[in-house]
Amino acid sequence: MPDKTLPQIFKFVDQNVDSYKQLLKEAVAIPSVSSDIKYREDCVRMVNWMKNKLQEVGATTELRDVGFQTIDGKEVKLPPVLIGSLGKDAKKNTICIYGHLDVQPALKSDGWNSEPFELQERDGKLFGRGATDDKGPVLGWLHAINAYKGVGEELPVNLKFVFECMEESGSEGLDELLIEQLKPEGFFKDVDYVCISDNYWLGTTKPCITYGLRGISYYFLEVECAKNDLHSGVYGGTVHEAMSDLIYLMDQLVDKDGKILITDIYKSVAPLTENEKQLYASIDFDPEAYRRTINAYKLAHNGDKEQLLMHRWRYPSLSLHGIEGAAFQPGAKTVIPGKVIGKFSIRIVPNQEPEEVEKLVFDYIHKKWAERGSPNKMSISAQSGRAWTENPDHPHYQAAARATKLIYQTDPDMSREGGSIPVTITLQEASGRNVLLLPMGAGDDMAHSQNEKLNLRNYIEGIKLFAAYLYEVGKLSK
Amino acid sequence: MPDKTLPQIFKFVDQNVDSYKQLLKEAVAIPSVSSDIKYREDCVRMVNWMKNKLQEVGATTELRDVGFQTIDGKEVKLPPVLIGSLGKDAKKNTICIYGHLDVQPALKSDGWNSEPFELQERDGKLFGRGATDDKGPVLGWLHAINAYKGVGEELPVNLKFVFECMEESGSEGLDELLIEQLKPEGFFKDVDYVCISDNYWLGTTKPCITYGLRGISYYFLEVECAKNDLHSGVYGGTVHEAMSDLIYLMDQLVDKDGKILITDIYKSVAPLTENEKQLYASIDFDPEAYRRTINAYKLAHNGDKEQLLMHRWRYPSLSLHGIEGAAFQPGAKTVIPGKVIGKFSIRIVPNQEPEEVEKLVFDYIHKKWAERGSPNKMSISAQSGRAWTENPDHPHYQAAARATKLIYQTDPDMSREGGSIPVTITLQEASGRNVLLLPMGAGDDMAHSQNEKLNLRNYIEGIKLFAAYLYEVGKLSK
Ligand SMILES: [Zn+2]
Ligand SMILES: [Zn+2]
Ligand SMILES: [Zn+2]
Ligand SMILES: [Zn+2]
Numbered sequence: 001m002p003d004k005t006l007p008q009i010f011k012f013v014d015q016n017v018d019s020y021k022q023l024l025k026e027a028v029a030i031p032s033v034s035s036d037i038k039y040r041e042d043c044v045r046m047v048n049w050m051k052n053k054l055q056e057v058g059a060t061t062e063l064r065d066v067g068f069q070t071i072d073g074k075e076v077k078l079p080p081v082l083i084g085s086l087g088k089d090a091k092k093n094t095i096c097i098y099g100h101l102d103v104q105p106a107l108k109s110d111g112w113n114s115e116p117f118e119l120q121e122r123d124g125k126l127f128g129r130g131a132t133d134d135k136g137p138v139l140g141w142l143h144a145i146n147a148y149k150g151v152g153e154e155l156p157v158n159l160k161f162v163f164e165c166m167e168e169s170g171s172e173g174l175d176e177l178l179i180e181q182l183k184p185e186g187f188f189k190d191v192d193y194v195c196i197s198d199n200y201w202l203g204t205t206k207p208c209i210t211y212g213l214r215g216i217s218y219y220f221l222e223v224e225c226a227k228n229d230l231h232s233g234v235y236g237g238t239v240h241e242a243m244s245d246l247i248y249l250m251d252q253l254v255d256k257d258g259k260i261l262i263t264d265i266y267k268s269v270a271p272l273t274e275n276e277k278q279l280y281a282s283i284d285f286d287p288e289a290y291r292r293t294i295n296a297y298k299l300a301h302n303g304d305k306e307q308l309l310m311h312r313w314r315y316p317s318l319s320l321h322g323i324e325g326a327a328f329q330p331g332a333k334t335v336i337p338g339k340v341i342g343k344f345s346i347r348i349v350p351n352q353e354p355e356e357v358e359k360l361v362f363d364y365i366h367k368k369w370a371e372r373g374s375p376n377k378m379s380i381s382a383q384s385g386r387a388w389t390e391n392p393d394h395p396h397y398q399a400a401a402r403a404t405k406l407i408y409q410t411d412p413d414m415s416r417e418g419g420s421i422p423v424t425i426t427l428q429e430a431s432g433r434n435v436l437l438l439p440m441g442a443g444d445d446m447a448h449s450q451n452e453k454l455n456l457r458n459y460i461e462g463i464k465l466f467a468a469y470l471y472e473v474g475k476l477s478k
Numbered sequence: 479m480p481d482k483t484l485p486q487i488f489k490f491v492d493q494n495v496d497s498y499k500q501l502l503k504e505a506v507a508i509p510s511v512s513s514d515i516k517y518r519e520d521c522v523r524m525v526n527w528m529k530n531k532l533q534e535v536g537a538t539t540e541l542r543d544v545g546f547q548t549i550d551g552k553e554v555k556l557p558p559v560l561i562g563s564l565g566k567d568a569k570k571n572t573i574c575i576y577g578h579l580d581v582q583p584a585l586k587s588d589g590w591n592s593e594p595f596e597l598q599e600r601d602g603k604l605f606g607r608g609a610t611d612d613k614g615p616v617l618g619w620l621h622a623i624n625a626y627k628g629v630g631e632e633l634p635v636n637l638k639f640v641f642e643c644m645e646e647s648g649s650e651g652l653d654e655l656l657i658e659q660l661k662p663e664g665f666f667k668d669v670d671y672v673c674i675s676d677n678y679w680l681g682t683t684k685p686c687i688t689y690g691l692r693g694i695s696y697y698f699l700e701v702e703c704a705k706n707d708l709h710s711g712v713y714g715g716t717v718h719e720a721m722s723d724l725i726y727l728m729d730q731l732v733d734k735d736g737k738i739l740i741t742d743i744y745k746s747v748a749p750l751t752e753n754e755k756q757l758y759a760s761i762d763f764d765p766e767a768y769r770r771t772i773n774a775y776k777l778a779h780n781g782d783k784e785q786l787l788m789h790r791w792r793y794p795s796l797s798l799h800g801i802e803g804a805a806f807q808p809g810a811k812t813v814i815p816g817k818v819i820g821k822f823s824i825r826i827v828p829n830q831e832p833e834e835v836e837k838l839v840f841d842y843i844h845k846k847w848a849e850r851g852s853p854n855k856m857s858i859s860a861q862s863g864r865a866w867t868e869n870p871d872h873p874h875y876q877a878a879a880r881a882t883k884l885i886y887q888t889d890p891d892m893s894r895e896g897g898s899i900p901v902t903i904t905l906q907e908a909s910g911r912n913v914l915l916l917p918m919g920a921g922d923d924m925a926h927s928q929n930e931k932l933n934l935r936n937y938i939e940g941i942k943l944f945a946a947y948l949y950e951v952g953k954l955s956k
Contacts, residue, residue: 035809072587111706170810200712216709218810227773228589231926233692233897234678236825237736237785237795239774244732244798251729254722255854258715294816295705296717298853308716317715319814320722324807326823327800331513332696332861333650334823336797337925338772343805345812347714375733375776383810419711448709448813 156474347428544651578838690894
């Protein structure tokens with residue numbers, strides 16, 4: 001491949017901005033909310049839409065049925081997973097690309113400035129649900145492939161695709177498909193590298209490549225005092241209320257500074273080496289800008305940059321999410337809830353194992369419950385996924401770093417993330433290959449929140465970055 | 479009026495059971511949910527339905543416009559209040575009857591065994607939203623009037639009616655109508671007695687008449703840590719989370735046995751006299767049956783009958799209702815809520831004044847907040863209504879007791895209630911007359927809850943009770 005290929009591609013990309021925007025607009029307009037079965041047909045429509053796009057660039061595709069999920073006791077069909085492959089040249093490296101086509105729920109009334117499912121450009125930003133998580137990045141791959149075709153060059157690598165539509169709802173059915181079907185069928189046999197673009201830069205200006213994610217251990221803490229909800233006027237003063245028991249237990253979990261109070265919870269956290277500590281100093285991260293983005297009154301750890309990074313990436317954190325079964329509406333509802341389920345989660349880190357963390361939490365809650373001495377019924381259950389890290393010195397990471405530098409004229413930060421992308425671990429296990437997270441969007445994109453956006457610059461330069469990444473991986477020795 | 483009038487009326491009532499059921503079925507079928515503007519037209523329809531029924535028994539009626547309410551910044555028209563009057567004989571006593579035509583929300587999926595807005599008879603019980611609260615009692619008055627007509631007797635009293643359709647949503651607009659319009663217009667000039675049937679027997683077998691209600695002081699406790707909701711993976715460990723602050727504050731309010739922890743909160747509660755203490759012993763109340771009705775694991779106060787009654791009627795209780803702004807859905811939502819509003823209320827009693835209780839709560843919360851030392855923003859606001867009691871030895875109460883004994887062959891308990899019916903105080907103020915609460919339904923009717931019902935026996939004997947009550951009040955000296 002001649003050296004002028006990438007400059008030609010970059011030019012081609014710059015000439016096709018309008019069509020890239022148009023395609024993202026189309027994708028955002030399909031409200032593929034996976035958590036609400038009302039939108040299940042839109043999810044299926046979204047998968048088919050993407051299937052057609054992949055076919056248009058020459059990929060062979062397949063929709064894989066992954067069975068049913070159970071909602072309120074009813075069996076509901078899961079959206080199919082879109083599998084694809086493009087190129088079978090034995091001399092080329094093969095990259096497996098993962099992305100997701102589903103989105104978080106969004107209503108204009110939640111506080112959006114424009115309709116969430118109508119992509120709108122304002123101040124160089126493309127606002128819309130899924131713009132950055134994860135429709136923009138998924139389309140980025142499509143456009144990068146198309147750009148090679150546009151300049152008349154063949155792809156420097158073979159590609160395999162795994163695009164699902166249940167990521168925001170626990171990727172139901174995906175693990176079984178990857179491990180029990182695709183792997184035995186040999187889908188991963190030729191795969192040399194795995195790449196996922198489903199996360200964000202640390203800040204808003206400097207690119208990064210991500211080699212670590214926290215895991216999650218999510219808890220359902222249930223207290224029941226009565227069969228039904230009760231009227232507080234009639235029953236208040238005569239029952240041991242489930243809410244006060246639950247609030248008591250939830251107040252035992254974390255202190256005001258975010259320190260987790262669960263006995264021994266920090267014991268197995270990987271010790272901080274002097275080497276790792278050095279890494280944080282050089283990372284481009286502006287605590288004050290970060291604070292302003294979320295409009296927090298004050299950040300934890302007195303806003304200290306290194307402490308903040310460490311508590312996002314390498315220390316566990318505990319968040320209280322809410323209570324199911326209690327009053328949640330505006331207004332003055334006077335119910336005594338009969339059964340309430342407190343939701344909280346711990347973001348877990350190397351070397352915390354989910355089973356070990358769950359046991360510590362269960363033991364702690366049962367101890368606190370015994371101390372409470374309530375006559376009510378309490379139970380706790382959990383869903384967990386491990387933390388993940390890769391070696392950032394791997395040639396695959398170096399190739400991605402070269403591609404990034406070519407686009408952004410700066411060495412990317414080697415970063416970790418506080419969130420979990422459970423498929424990362426599954427793909428690592430299924431392929432046995434090095435997995436890399438290559439973010440397209442910026443740190444203030446507000447994924448999962450109101451007014452999610454993708455900067456136009458990140459979208460367009462991201463397409464170039466993906467093209468350059470394919471080029472650089474193509475040069476790695478087979 | 480001849481002595482055989484009441485026996486004739488009772489016979490007439492027994493002959494018309496089917497039509498009484500049919501009319502209640504019609505009323506229940508109108509989903510007049512006042513808290514949800516989706517049902518606002520049904521509320522208006524319900525008021526008009528009742529207007530026609532009153533006209534059919536000869537009452538003159540009027541719909542009174544009570545203006546607008548503000549919902550999410552929008553002005554929404556309130557349902558009109560139905561005013562009526564029947565009879566103007568200066569030699570007769572005049573009773574003002576209050577009832578409400580609106581209902582609590584209800585969905586079959588909340589755990590109803592049948593459609594909430596389709597009245598269904600099972601095991602001698604009429605299940606349906608509003609059956610007992612308050613459509614059954616309101617129709618009871620209509621049927622009682624009709625029964626006098628049916629046997630060819632004139633009513634022994636004049637009647638005035640106030641039927642509203644916003645009771646379950648704070649009776650918006652009603653106080654102004656009663657105090658600022660109806661009172662100056664002379665609506666209450668002829669009124670000698672006020673009667674409200676919108677509460678329940680203490681248990682399931684023995685009737686009661688009610689002379690006291692607790693008030694309510696409802697609190698909105700708001701904590702804000704960030705402008706938007708945040709992703710717990712990305713931000714967990716770097717912000718002071720509003721939820722943990724709120725949970726901490728909510729955990730300071732009440733202990734596991736229901737003792738309120740707010741400083742000096744019990745100080746102004748009317749002392750328990752030896753005389754009052756004696757009253758509780760004779761009251762028919764079975765704690766174990768009460769416990770079974772709600773399927774609680776264990777009642778407060780070790781299930782002691784007198785303690786339970788006192789803590790329902792004459793001591794304040796505090797309930798934690800829920801949290802607005804936090805995750806409330808089934809499933810594993812991983813949000814860090816940016817702003818949360820904790821809801822709790824205190825049922826207040828004689829001689830607690832709302833202003834005094836609010837000040838104690840505000841002071842206590844601000845003190846606990848200072849102790850917490852969180853950098854987040856906290857605020858608290860309240861809505862309150864006073865407690866109410868009447869003298870149960872008043873001739874009006876004696877008349878109602880005679881009527882009750884005639885129907886149920888037992889002296890009714892003179893009871894109080896734990897809930898609040900704010901209009902009671904307003905009607906007392908507007909009329910300057912003795913107010914009496916005459917319940918139709920039983921203590922296990924589950925008003926406001928799933929599977930609300932009215933026993934067929936309570937409905938039919940209740941119609942007779944209302945007829946006998948009109949008869950007895952008719953005999954009171956003018
Ligand atoms: Zn995503
Ligand atoms: Zn996401
Ligand atoms: Zn009511
Ligand atoms: Zn009610």
